[in-house]
Amino acid sequence: MHFFNNTVGDLVMSHSIGTDFWHQLLQPSSQHADSVRHAVMALGAVHWQLNMHDPSAPATSSTAAVNQFALRHYNDAISALVGKSKTQQQKQQLQHRPAQRGSPLSDLVTTVTCCFLFVVLESMRGDYAEALRHMEAGMTIIANHN
Numbered sequence: 573m574h575f576f577n578n579t580v581g582d583l584v585m586s587h588s589i590g591t592d593f594w595h596q597l598l599q600p601s602s603q604h605a606d607s608v609r610h611a612v613m614a615l616g617a618v619h620w621q622l623n624m625h626d627p628s629a630p631a632t633s634s635t636a637a638v639n640q641f642a643l644r645h646y647n648d649a650i651s652a653l654v655g656k657s658k659t660q661q662q663k664q665q666l667q668h669r670p671a672q673r674g675s676p677l678s679d680l681v682t683t684v685t686c687c688f689l690f691v692v693l694e695s696m697r698g699d700y701a702e703a704l705r706h707m708e709a710g711m712t713i714i715a716n717h718n
Contacts, residue, residue: 598685605682610649611689617642618696646693649686680717684710 601608621638687710694703 601682601685605652605685607649607652607682607686608689610645610652611686611693614642614645614649615689615693615696617645618693622696642693646690649689653683653686680713683713687713 598608598612602612603609617638621635621642687706690706691703691710694700694706
């Protein structure tokens with residue numbers, strides 16, 4: 573809840589990515605898709621740390637715990653995305669169907685939503701190269717979708 577009550581206000585970027593995006597699209601997605609839920613938790617932790625931690629202060633055990641929490645959920649989000657992709661491929665093989673290029677629309681939206689969340693997270697962390705890598709991956713996924 574911290575994310576939707578506190579983080580969203582700081583993340584409203586424009587009318588196109590306003591509170592409606594965060595509450596009407598992202599909140600339901602985070603309740604139904606493990607990957608989005610974990611990405612939201614990681615982003616919320618990074619945001620919380622950014623607002624609560626003085627960067628000039630020495631790292632503490634609580635800082636390390638928040639970093640570890642964010643990293644665990646970041647990795648869990650990626651694992652959920654990869655696991656979903658593998659499960660879809662296995663189902664197609666079991667049904668003796670050729671692998672489909674692209675994915676159903678809901679999977680596409682979930683994956684691109686996670687890419688967007690990762691872009692925001694990495695930007696908050698100051699790792700702009702990684703943020704751009706996630707942005708390029710999201711654009712490639714959209715471009716390759718049938």
